[in-house]
Amino acid sequence: MGMLEELRALVGDNGVLDAAEVATRSAGIWRPDNLKARALVRPASTAEVSAVLRWCHANRIAVVTQGGLTGLVHGADASSEELILSLERMRSIEQIDPLQRTATVQAGVTLQGLQEAVESHDMSFPLDLGARGTATLGGNAATNAGGNRVIRYGMTRDMVLGLEVVLADGTVLSSMNNLIKNNTGYDLKQLFIGSEGTLGVITRLVLRLREKPTSTNMAFIGVDSFEHLAHLLKHMDKSLGGTLSAFEVMWQDFYRLVSTAPARGKPPIARDYPFYVLVESQGADEQLDTQRFNATMESAFDSGLIVDAAISQSAADCHDFWALRDDVEQVLQHGLPIVFDISLPISEMQQFADNLATALPTAIGEHRLFIFGHLGDGNLHVAVAVRPEQYAAARPKVEKLVYGALQHCSGSVSAEHGIGLEKKPYLPVSRNASELALMRSIKQTLDPLNLLNPGKVL
Amino acid sequence: MGMLEELRALVGDNGVLDAAEVATRSAGIWRPDNLKARALVRPASTAEVSAVLRWCHANRIAVVTQGGLTGLVHGADASSEELILSLERMRSIEQIDPLQRTATVQAGVTLQGLQEAVESHDMSFPLDLGARGTATLGGNAATNAGGNRVIRYGMTRDMVLGLEVVLADGTVLSSMNNLIKNNTGYDLKQLFIGSEGTLGVITRLVLRLREKPTSTNMAFIGVDSFEHLAHLLKHMDKSLGGTLSAFEVMWQDFYRLVSTAPARGKPPIARDYPFYVLVESQGADEQLDTQRFNATMESAFDSGLIVDAAISQSAADCHDFWALRDDVEQVLQHGLPIVFDISLPISEMQQFADNLATALPTAIGEHRLFIFGHLGDGNLHVAVAVRPEQYAAARPKVEKLVYGALQHCSGSVSAEHGIGLEKKPYLPVSRNASELALMRSIKQTLDPLNLLNPGKVL
Numbered sequence: 001m002g003m004l005e006e007l008r009a010l011v012g013d014n015g016v017l018d019a020a021e022v023a024t025r026s027a028g029i030w031r032p033d034n035l036k037a038r039a040l041v042r043p044a045s046t047a048e049v050s051a052v053l054r055w056c057h058a059n060r061i062a063v064v065t066q067g068g069l070t071g072l073v074h075g076a077d078a079s080s081e082e083l084i085l086s087l088e089r090m091r092s093i094e095q096i097d098p099l100q101r102t103a104t105v106q107a108g109v110t111l112q113g114l115q116e117a118v119e120s121h122d123m124s125f126p127l128d129l130g131a132r133g134t135a136t137l138g139g140n141a142a143t144n145a146g147g148n149r150v151i152r153y154g155m156t157r158d159m160v161l162g163l164e165v166v167l168a169d170g171t172v173l174s175s176m177n178n179l180i181k182n183n184t185g186y187d188l189k190q191l192f193i194g195s196e197g198t199l200g201v202i203t204r205l206v207l208r209l210r211e212k213p214t215s216t217n218m219a220f221i222g223v224d225s226f227e228h229l230a231h232l233l234k235h236m237d238k239s240l241g242g243t244l245s246a247f248e249v250m251w252q253d254f255y256r257l258v259s260t261a262p263a264r265g266k267p268p269i270a271r272d273y274p275f276y277v278l279v280e281s282q283g284a285d286e287q288l289d290t291q292r293f294n295a296t297m298e299s300a301f302d303s304g305l306i307v308d309a310a311i312s313q314s315a316a317d318c319h320d321f322w323a324l325r326d327d328v329e330q331v332l333q334h335g336l337p338i339v340f341d342i343s344l345p346i347s348e349m350q351q352f353a354d355n356l357a358t359a360l361p362t363a364i365g366e367h368r369l370f371i372f373g374h375l376g377d378g379n380l381h382v383a384v385a386v387r388p389e390q391y392a393a394a395r396p397k398v399e400k401l402v403y404g405a406l407q408h409c410s411g412s413v414s415a416e417h418g419i420g421l422e423k424k425p426y427l428p429v430s431r432n433a434s435e436l437a438l439m440r441s442i443k444q445t446l447d448p449l450n451l452l453n454p455g456k457v458l
Numbered sequence: 459m460g461m462l463e464e465l466r467a468l469v470g471d472n473g474v475l476d477a478a479e480v481a482t483r484s485a486g487i488w489r490p491d492n493l494k495a496r497a498l499v500r501p502a503s504t505a506e507v508s509a510v511l512r513w514c515h516a517n518r519i520a521v522v523t524q525g526g527l528t529g530l531v532h533g534a535d536a537s538s539e540e541l542i543l544s545l546e547r548m549r550s551i552e553q554i555d556p557l558q559r560t561a562t563v564q565a566g567v568t569l570q571g572l573q574e575a576v577e578s579h580d581m582s583f584p585l586d587l588g589a590r591g592t593a594t595l596g597g598n599a600a601t602n603a604g605g606n607r608v609i610r611y612g613m614t615r616d617m618v619l620g621l622e623v624v625l626a627d628g629t630v631l632s633s634m635n636n637l638i639k640n641n642t643g644y645d646l647k648q649l650f651i652g653s654e655g656t657l658g659v660i661t662r663l664v665l666r667l668r669e670k671p672t673s674t675n676m677a678f679i680g681v682d683s684f685e686h687l688a689h690l691l692k693h694m695d696k697s698l699g700g701t702l703s704a705f706e707v708m709w710q711d712f713y714r715l716v717s718t719a720p721a722r723g724k725p726p727i728a729r730d731y732p733f734y735v736l737v738e739s740q741g742a743d744e745q746l747d748t749q750r751f752n753a754t755m756e757s758a759f760d761s762g763l764i765v766d767a768a769i770s771q772s773a774a775d776c777h778d779f780w781a782l783r784d785d786v787e788q789v790l791q792h793g794l795p796i797v798f799d800i801s802l803p804i805s806e807m808q809q810f811a812d813n814l815a816t817a818l819p820t821a822i823g824e825h826r827l828f829i830f831g832h833l834g835d836g837n838l839h840v841a842v843a844v845r846p847e848q849y850a851a852a853r854p855k856v857e858k859l860v861y862g863a864l865q866h867c868s869g870s871v872s873a874e875h876g877i878g879l880e881k882k883p884y885l886p887v888s889r890n891a892s893e894l895a896l897m898r899s900i901k902q903t904l905d906p907l908n909l910l911n912p913g914k915v916l
Contacts, residue, residue, distance in 0.1 A: 187648065
């Protein structure tokens with residue numbers, strides 16, 4: 001039998017696409033190119049995933065696992081020598097338990113699919129990010145996705161209670177814990193969360209749910225200095241006492257961009273402050289939460305941390321505030337963006353941004369710089385838009401400026417997007433030789449033949 | 459040179475105790491016996507820890523790392539063939555950064571020492587447990603300690619941003635990340651958190667701080683059925699919208715025990731309800747938080763979830779409520795306790811407790827059963843007090859009942875105390891063969907000579 005026949009014997013005719021069929025599929029929602037691979041296998045169960053990996057192991061064929069293909073760092077790219085393992089047929093929400101406050105799902109369930117299913121039980125799965133409609137929970141866990149509400153609920157890692165993983169040789173590691181506390185030996189799931197498919201294939205998850213908040217208060221705030229911004233974060237976090245759910249910052253250029261036509265957003269406040277913040281608080285009592293939110297805003301004004309603000313009066317206002325923050329694609333107006341997803345200490349941010357703005361004209365000439373991000377988590381997104389024909393020449397120069405600065409302040413070259421292929425050359429900026437050596441030992445222990453997403457991360 | 463001289467050359471004369479000196483030291487705050495070891499080494503820096511471990515590695519001498527010796531599972535016991543590595547001289551709080559909201563500490567700093575230092579910056583380190591005055595932060599991380607406020611802030615794992623660890627061969631793995639988001643390769647610190655000193659020696663930590671809550675509301679509640687208890691947890695968590703900080707349950711026998719002389723506690727409510735709950739909410743606005751707390755209590759009454767309650771009117775009330783919950787040593791009135799620290803799904807708890815109460819008289823005869831714990835985290839503490847002369851015979855019978863029941867409901871034999879030597883025979887109750895095999899692979903990768911806390915956990 002040939003490869004395709006052998007694979008079809010494992011997962012059925014419908015479970016295998018040949019190289020030609022693979023080539024008709026898009027490489028991802030942000031990508032202009034199509035997939036390539038030796039074949040694409042779509043197992044429908046953990047047992048089938050196990051059979052496929054056992055076969056790959058026996059035949060020494062490398063496997064790239066794919067979820068919703070919404071990643072941004074070429075973490076799921078496959079070559080024509082590799083097999084793609086897609087979890088698209090494993091889309092079952094197996095259980096939602098409102099008393100235990102857990103959901104048990106197959107890895108191919110989309111984030112939005114779970115969010116909606118959970119809401120009908122009056123619960124919430126608080127992970128949230130722009131690609132929610134396509135991104136899968138297996139992919140979220142494999143990349144330790146972050147998103148909009150990390151300041152309150154943490155990263156995906158903090159929401160995963162249990163995992164089922166198939167190891168490189170086909171062994172099924174079932175670790176479907178549904179308990180918040182379980183100190184029985186090494187917490188193996190932590191190995192796989194954020195390992196980008198290089199240590200095992202996540203097939204099922206137990207996720208922690210939360211009670212659904214019923215009140216939302218938001219403000220769109222103008223701030224006159226970075227120092228005030230940093231102290232405003234402390235003030236809001238302290239005064240909102242457990243209900244702060246987002247603290248998103250925009251530098252002035254980004255705010256002007258998303259509040260000027262052709263962008264559809266309208267400016268909720270004047271456009272001449274250096275910094276803007278979107279603050280969100282979610283609670284359970286509309287009247288008391290609004291009182292507290294307004295009191296918190298008032299004391300921020302009184303102490304000079306805020307110079308201007310629009311406070312949401314309706315769900316439509318909240319939607320409009322978020323729409324401004326999320327309208328990142330406006331950056332494309334000004335060319336092709338060189339995009340960064342970085343973390344750095346809050347005390348270093350202003351200097352970092354100023355130095356970058358100063359250095360860019362000399363380094364690359366004409367460009368536009370946009371900075372925004374999850375300030376509450378120390379995570380900035382930086383986009384440097386250049387003319388398409390300048391992109392190839394400018395990119396390494398901008399990377400050198402950004403990553404060089406991060407090296408000096410112990411920053412992270414990837415706050416939430418992961419490493420994949422794209423950030424791999426810069427991993428040593430954020431990880432030292434001992435860390436990299438131990439990562440390699442772990443990889444060697446779990447995947448000695450280097451068959452799982454080879455060449456990614458390390 | 460002999461062993462002691464060689465070690466003194468590494469850490470100074472003051473840094474080494476010989477076997478006779480070791481034998482004068484207590485084995486721990488709960489322990490009647492004294493320590494034993496070949497010697498006890500007290501390095502004063504990471505470099506000295508590294509030198510000691512390099513020496514042990516070269517000489518094939520096993521090392522047991524000790525923090526505050528407050529553990530409950532014989533996780534830091536040493537034999538006379540082993541060397542004790544104590545972190546008692548590494549007690550420096552290196553930095554508290556209120557803007558980045560991090561603390562950087564050496565591993566020998568006590569939990570309470572950090573709590574107090576942080577409070578003076580108007581911040582909070584929310585890990586809290588009874589042994590706070592003696593337990594060290596290195597030990598808290600090595601055992602992934604839980605405690606009283608896990609429902610709001612998580613376990614120690616959730617508060618550790620960065621670690622410095624010395625590996626078995628003396629390699630210093632510095633991973634002192636101070637960022638909330640850092641998806642750059644495998645998150646190595648997760649390996650060491652909760653590994654009970656078997657994979658490396660934690661020498662320094664970066665810990666996440668929180669803004670200090672300024673309001674506390676508490677209630678001591680009587681509940682008439684377990685079903686109401688489970689729904690009360692959901693109700694309080696939902697209605698307190700982010701401010702619920704403890705949800706501690708006591709079965710009736712425990713409540714009567716701690717509210718009857720010779721215990722010093724007075725009963726805040728009648729003593730004939732089957733279940734009692736201590737609820738704590740911490741926020742930032744005394745007036746509004748109290749309003750909300752009272753409204754939440756009122757709606758719980760109205761819906762029948764609560765039959766009686768005392769609401770705190772002062773800090774003294776809060777102290778008294780906690781004192782009842784914490785007066786665990788009253789169990790000693792009724793003999794020697796066989797103690798369990800377990801997690802199980804909330805839907806299984808009532809049946810578990812009823813079955814245990816029914817089976818115990820036949821299994822062991824005269825005894826007293828006390829159940830209490832962190833219901834919000836699914837974590838119960840079970841104490842079966844028997845006459846000292848019955849202890850040895852009763853213990854395996856009680857263990858069989860408790861752990862047998864846990865096996866049937868995917869419970870955990872150790873919610874927060876860890877495995878050590880004591881729970882090691884029962885690890886297979888909560889972990890399957892594939893999990894145990896992978897744990898062994900990890901141990902083999904990081905400590906191939908089996909020199910770090912050998913025989914513990916696995």
